[in-house]
Structures are given as structure tokens and as C-alpha cells.
Amino acid sequence: MRIIVSRLIQHSSSPFSRLHNVGLLRNVRLLSTDSNKVDEPFKVEEAETVQVPPPPSEKLLVLGGNGFVGSHVCREALSHGLSVCSLSRSGRSSIKEPWADKVVWHQGSLLVPDSLKDALNDVTAVVSCVGGFGSNSHMYKINGTANINAIRAAADQGVKRFVYISAADFGVANYLLQGYYEGKKAAEAELLSKFTYGGVILRPGFIHGTRQVGSMKIPLGIIGSPLEMVLQHAKPLNRLPLIGALFTPPVSASAVAKVAVRAATDPVFPPGIVDVYGILRYSDQK
Template sequence: MSATKRIIVFGGNGFLGSRICRAAVARKWDVTSVSRSGRPNWLSITDSPTPPSWSHSVSWERGDIFRPAQWTPLLSGADCVVHSLGILLEADYKGVLSGQESPISGLRRAFDPAKGRRGSSNPLERVRDVEQGDASSSSTQQQQQQQQLTYEMMNRDSAILLAKEAAKAGVKTFGYVSAAAGAPVLPSRYVTTKREAEAIVAREFPEMRGVFFRPPFMYDRSRVVTMGVAAMATAGSMVDGLTGGRLGGLLGTMVTKPLKADAVADAVVEALEDESVKGPVEVPQLEALADRAWRKTML
């Protein structure tokens, strides 16, 4: 009988991260979630405020991804580490919550073509700066920078930082939730920063098996708005197939078949368990992995 796998999911209290935790618990893995707030707000990610039964098998830990001293001890003995963090909107998160900043200003910054150039310093140097700031108990300037969430920080730098610490801890497998390319409703930097993270992690930490998941739009009945978008995307996918893929060049992932969030989570855990899976995992492979995971439950 094989030993129980130990998985650490960063962002495990989120929409997809919580479902990755659920899928790992179903395989009787030892599961830890790390996030700023610890336990999930269940009503924001499911259709009930009551914690599901599987959640009692997860260790819900608090930790700031940019304060590695808070979470590096948790990496000891882990088989897999998953980065399931990211932002769709750039904003000063405390400013938005307090009403001092409008989400519209976040959208303006996200689509600012100069923003990427301003944040284009060497990501590895940025990670070193974060680690040094953490070791020196973090200056006021450091804290202000962390309040201003950007694609470069959340999609790229946090993944590199986590991969670096995971490699030092001897973790064998690093999973990164990236994204399918070409979403027209998001700034190009949303995807380019994720691709940069994939490339740097693969190049700098070859001792780990890097698995880079590229899901399309994900939906679940607990988020009603996603159901409507998924229906439109499914229709677009069917029309795109009938037109020989001509719509794909214009509408990007809006004509890529959407996937249920639970299916993506099942695919992630299936891939982490299968040591032959590595590198980018595109939508068709996610579907195949999810189907394989489902078949295992039928045995």
C-alpha cells in the first residue's frame, strides 16, 4: 500500500483551489490550504454557507504568499505544492474594501499599456527583494507594495517565490494554475504574466516536475453569472467548430469550451498523481484527465 500523499494548495480557499482540496481529500491525501484568510467563506464559492463534510479533513492555514516565513515550515514533507492564486482585477485591495478606491480605477490600470513596462524588472530579483524584506520584518514601503496587487506580482512573482521555496524544501511536484490563451475581455498581461511564470519555473527549478494547467472559463451553479457566460461560450465553441475555427482567432477563449470547476479540480489532482504528466496541460488534456478521474470513481 502506497504512502499517503501530502499536498499544499496555496489559494485553497478560492473558487478552484477549494475544489482541488476536495478532490485531494477524496483520494485520502493529506491536504493543507494556505491563504490570507484561512478558512473559506463558503457562500462565496459554493451554494451553501455550511462547510461541506470533506472540508473537515483539510488543514486551513493562514499565510501571506509574500511573507514566506509564515508558510515555509508547512512545505516540509510535501509531495505536491499547487499555486492557485491570481487576480482578474488589479487594485489596492484595502482601498477597494474601504471604499477609497473604485474597481474602475483598477480596470484602467490593468489596461494601461505602460503598466507592464513599469513592472518589467527581473522577476527573480523581485523575488529576492521580497524574501529580504520578509527577513528584515518588512518595511512600510514593502507593505504598501504588497497592498497594490498587480498581475506581475500575483500571477508571476508569487508563483516564482513559491516554486523557489518548494524546490528548497525538496518538493517533487509543482502545480501552477495558469490560463488558456487569448481571452479578449482581459488585458493581455493577465495571460503573459502567467506564461512568464511557467517559463521561469520550468527553467529555474528543473528538479521539480512542473505541471502548468491552462483551464478555460470555469463555471459552477454556485456562481449564477458563470452559468450564463458558460452557455454563451459553449454556443460559441459549437459555432467555431462549424466554421473551421475562424471565430477562435477573433474571440479567443470565449469560443473555447468552458469546463465545470469541479472537473478542472479533478483533472489537476489526477495530473499531480500521474508522474508522466508535466509541462503545459491544455483544455483537451484537462478534459481527458477529468474523465479518467471520474472513471476511477466508478470502479
């Protein structure tokens, strides 16, 4: 290319042509300098690899996980890929089903606060299914004191959400189980105090489903399921004086478990009290 330009310069006689040729020669030099790099391999620098930390795994502690409702909660949580552990007086569940082998079982009593120390390690949410019947003093201790201890221990540990399975108000019937309902109310008050933004109280009525008793399975759904179908559409009857609460519709254990797990893991689930109709509504949502 330089030879061609030099010949052009030789055949140009005017000063203007000479100036033009000088500028052209400079441009050619620049072009020729760049053209020498055409055959060089094109280098591409690799971007730096950024190590993105995995999303935090959620660990759910189910109190009373080997009971009727608690076992349904464990199974529901596992179906969502959650890490599940459970604390109960008997420790490992006697249920011979594959899901039970995926739960980390802790043995302890909520009446002994130290029992919760190991069970609460790395826990992000708690679902308490603890409750019981007996004398008034015993019912208050199991339904009230035990759950209050758990709520305080979870709050001290920095747990974000706590779901408590309470019970619907049956009006006159409450006086027959005074210790039971007084204990429930005390636990509810403690939860709303300690977990203002992450506490959820579920108030189901009669809970039906297949209950495991030893080697026997009792199909409570035979009675509860038809009643649920009828009474969930008879909400006005619930407002009748004295006997209205007796028309509270039953709800399945699987529905309670579904809502409990969602309330424990969904950060936008509203805190506060969810009654039977709310449980039925949330359990129907996908």
C-alpha cells in the same frame, strides 16, 4: 523386528545368506532408529515476522484553497484519501461544508516567502490556484511574483510535483489584461525551469461551476455548461485569426480540479502544458 531378523539369520546357512542378512540387519537398525521418532511431535518453526513499512502517504498543499477553483481542488484531493493543507491570506475557509474541516489551513502571503515554511512540511505536491485582477502592477504581482515565490520555495524544499492553474491565451483580449497574462507567463517559465520533470501547467479558459460568494451560491454552470457542450466540438473555430481564441470552450471547476489532482499525484502524468482540450480529455478518463 529384530527378533524376526535374528530368526532368519539362524535358519540361513550359506555365506551369501549371512552377508545378505548382515546388510539387512544394518538397514533394520537404521529403520528402527528412525521409527522411534514417529511418535515424537512434529516441530514447525515459525517464520520470522517482517515488519513492512506502510506506503508513504501523499500530502498535497493547495495554494488558494478557499477560492473558487481551490476549494474544488481540496475537495477532489480529499475524495482520493490524500492529506490536504492549504495556504491563503485569509487562512481557514469560510465555506461551511464537512470537507473544509478535514483541511489543515495555514494563513500567509506568497509575497512573504517565509509564510511557506510551515505549510511545506512533508508536502509531496503543490497545486497553485493563486491569481487575481486589478491594476497591471497588482495583477503581475499576484499572478507572477507570488507564484514564482511559491515555485522556488517548493523546489528548495524538495517537492516532487507542482501544478499551476494558469489561463488560456485569448489573443487580442490579452492586451486588456496585460499584467494578468504577463504574470502568468512569468510563473509558467519559472515552473518549467524549476520542475522540468514534475511541473504541469493547466490552461483553462472560462471556468464555470457553483461559486460561493459569502452566503450566496452563484450557479455559473447555467451559462458555462451549455457553451462547453457546443464549443468543445468546434475546435476549428479556435484557429480563426484575431477572434479564434474567443471560441475556446469553457470548462467546469470540477474538471480542472480532477486533472490538477491527478497531475499532482500520478507520477506518469506528462509534465508540461495542458490546454483546454487536454483538460476536457483527461477529466473524462477514469
